[in-house]
Amino acid sequence: MHYVSAEGLTKSFGASPLFRNISFHINEGDKIALIARNGVGKSTLLRILAGKDTPEEGKLWIHKDVTVALFEQDPQFEETKSVLENIFHQAHPIMAVIKQYEAATESGDAEELTDAITRMDELGAWDFESKVQQILGKLNIHHLHDMVSQLSGGQRKRVALAKTLIDIGFDHKHTLLMMDEPTNHLDVEMIEWLEHYLNQENVTLLLVTHDRYFLDAVCEEIWELERENMYVYKGDYENYMEKKAARIESEQASISKARNEYRKELEWMRKQPKARTTKSKSRQDNFYEVEARAKQRIEDAQLQLQVKMSRLGGKIIEAKKVYKSYGDKKILKGFDYTFSKGERIGVIGKNGVGKSTFLNILQLLEQADSGKINVGDTVVFGNFSQQGLVIKDNMRVIEYVKSFAENFPLANGGSLSAAQFLELFLFPPEKQYTYLQSLSGGEKKRLQLLTILFRNPNFLILDEPTNDLDLPTLAVLESFLSDYQGCVLIVSHDRYFMDRLVDHLFVFEGDGEVRDFPGNYSQYRLWLKDKEQQAIAEKNMPVTAPKTEAATTVATDDKKRKPSFKEKREFEDLEKAIAGLETERGQLEEKLGSPDVSYDEIAIASKRIGEITAELGEKEMRWLELSELF
Incomplete structure (x- = not known):
């Protein structure tokens, strides 16, 4: 089915054209990645397709049966409503009853829950509810009655993503899903789950992302906006x-x-x-x-990083028996480490385990509960934080940079004026007089990087540096960091970025435990999978029979021995016990299906079914062992 056709689309930002006379088609099942430098018009094109913006010229046709869903970098919510009300906003009976069920489950209202279960049965909504539970669980969204206005930036992004996925899952027949940097603020497990989910759902997708592993896993075609034109490439990022x-x-x-x-x-x-x-x-x-x-000019301008690095002495940072907690939540538990010159360390772990707190403690920006952090006299930190630029109203780019310094020293011994240095960071003269609030997210990140590097740091701390940066800038940043002689500490969910740069990992495993893993992220994931498979294999090994008087008797030959009297009696008792447990489980499952059962009874019955299942597993294994003797 043909979804979208565009012919001769043109759009400008002020006097600067974003794209001119571009044409393209989207068919059902297409999975397309849209890439370009920051400020070239990726987000604008998505908004045009979603009907939130209009082109200056050209024609756009969208099939009447196609629903266009847009996940934006800066999601919009009804701020006075809860997470639950924002996610389940559609006026449809199934969405309404799932909203009722989720609300009752969280509040524990037995009467409301019983009514919701009855209505769920009547509408056949359980299949869709299980998908909703998967989405909310994987994106770590639990407090549904919290007000959206109270959420952090990362929480808002995850709620917006859940809302988008639930919407397209509910009405997925003919949907064009457009996503603008969906992996920002997701941890690695969430990103890998999202990859699997999008492939499993077989959606038609137009995606803007800087995550190259995510791009390769999800997309089959790449569109590039460059010099006002669009270029189409089939295949993965390397082929592009x-x-x-x-x-x-x-x-x-x-x-x-x-x-x-x-x-x-x-x-x-x-x-x-x-x-x-x-x-x-x-x-x-x-x-x-x-x-x-x-007179054409092919300008493949690249961000140039030629900053001078302050001399780094022998002593860098020593962390000795560092402890840090917030109430019952442990961040560090006796952390010990001595940093060496030229180290490149990745920091990974789930959201909320304390990675940013750890970075602040190393820089002495936050106090540890106990232990010592000794920082060498020659260490100059460059902190690329998630906080980003501190925007000042009515300040232009050139004024902001000059507020730090008029001139910047370079690695070759020379220096540049603020205006010249800005040009190296792809801010041409006309862009230097733009107000800070008018910059795109990626341009603000690039400007933030500029203001950090001019201080000549020799210990770089990069907290999610890849968010909002375009792929060309990322490639140059990776190249710069590969040759950087100082220390680099990176917190990032961009697996490709981590694999290219880090020598080893600090893995925050929770409860204050930090594992020093000798390898990059992909090697760590392989190690984890091997560990999981080993645990499964050990779990599935035959259970050793309990030592009884008969079991300890050793056969004097290889012939099959006959069961003892005690083993015959145990075998008969096991058969009766298994039959009784199966009967009890059937009665409990029948009870759960009754509309009159209370919430407390549901909880008790569910717990007992779990106990019965475990007990049956043990008894059936022993029964199989004894059956070989008969």
């Missing part, structure tokens, strides 16, 4: 990089050829008399076409 390089090389060769032709035609034009024949008029028209091609 190869094809783009080949395209630029071909364009450069074409321009070079046009310039040679232009020189010849220019000489001819200068020699021609004013009165020209029809033939020469045709050649004259062709001259202007050649001139336009010859």
